[in-house]
Amino acid sequence: NAGVTQTPKFQVLKTGQSMTLQCAQDMNHEYMSWYRQDPGMGLRLIHYSVGAGITDQGEVPNGYNVSRSTTEDFPLRLLSAAPSQTSVYFCASKGIGEKLFFGSGTQLSVL
Amino acid sequence: EDQVTQSPEALRLQEGESSSLNCSYTVSGLRGLFWYRQDPGKGPEFLFTLYSAGEEKEKERLKATLTKKESFLHITAPKPEDSATYLCAVQLYGGSQGNLIFGKGTKLSVKP
Numbered sequence: 639n640a641g642v643t644q645t646p647k648f649q650v651l652k653t654g655q656s657m658t659l660q661c662a663q664d665m666n667h668e669y670m671s672w673y674r675q676d677p678g679m680g681l682r683l684i685h686y687s688v689g690a691g692i693t694d695q696g697e698v699p700n701g702y703n704v705s706r707s708t709t710e711d712f713p714l715r716l717l718s719a720a721p722s723q724t725s726v727y728f729c730a731s732k733g734i735g736e737k738l739f740f741g742s743g744t745q746l747s748v749l
Numbered sequence: 750e751d752q753v754t755q756s757p758e759a760l761r762l763q764e765g766e767s768s769s770l771n772c773s774y775t776v777s778g779l780r781g782l783f784w785y786r787q788d789p790g791k792g793p794e795f796l797f798t799l800y801s802a803g804e805e806k807e808k809e810r811l812k813a814t815l816t817k818k819e820s821f822l823h824i825t826a827p828k829p830e831d832s833a834t835y836l837c838a839v840q841l842y843g844g845s846q847g848n849l850i851f852g853k854g855t856k857l858s859v860k861p
Binding site for chain 1: 753781783790791792793794795798836838845846847848849850851852853854
């Protein structure tokens with residue numbers, strides 16, 4: 639099992655550019671989510687999904703869009719990147735059990 | 750406001766020197782408390798879930814305990830490979846079961 643796969647691992651953007659962070663899981667998990675991790679702060683929830691076609695906002699959703707067309711994929715879109723979105727982004731998924739499985743992260747720099 | 754506070758921010762231990770990490774929480778309704786381990790450049794990895802005061806769980810040199818206001822992660826005779834950042838997180842009643850509120854973490858360094 640690959641688990642939760644995130645691409646790319648690193649990305650540099652200019653202010654105003656758009657991009658999509660990809661996340662895929664092969665565990666047939668209904669729940670998926672996106673967190674961002676900044677120095678000196680805990681992981682903060684951006685958006686989450688409890689199944690295909692269902693998404694909702696977390697603690698810090700502004701500037702980000704998500705969609706969930708399949709169980710496997712949960713992409714995170716930045717429509718117009720800002721320096722404040724420089725961060726490490728983690729995708730996570732959860733099945734019936736208690737564990738949240740995380741991907742290895744995408745390090746994003748917005749100049 | 751729901752809050753999770755971890756202390757200390759960083760901890761340096763000699764190999765074999767036991768210690769404890771603290772996670773205090775102020776939340777509206779605790780469903781569960783989670784401990785994760787995070788290595789540099791990687792995503793968090795699940796360690797334990799605790800659901801009720803008095804509950805304890807163990808895994809190798811780690812033991813997690815829970816009271817009504819805080820949780821401790823006890824590390825007994827640590828080894829250099831235990832060096833990592835340890836994250837505490839809470840899950841609340843009323844929200845999606847996957848949604849967690851994280852503390853800032855404790856960075857543990859174990860020197861040989």
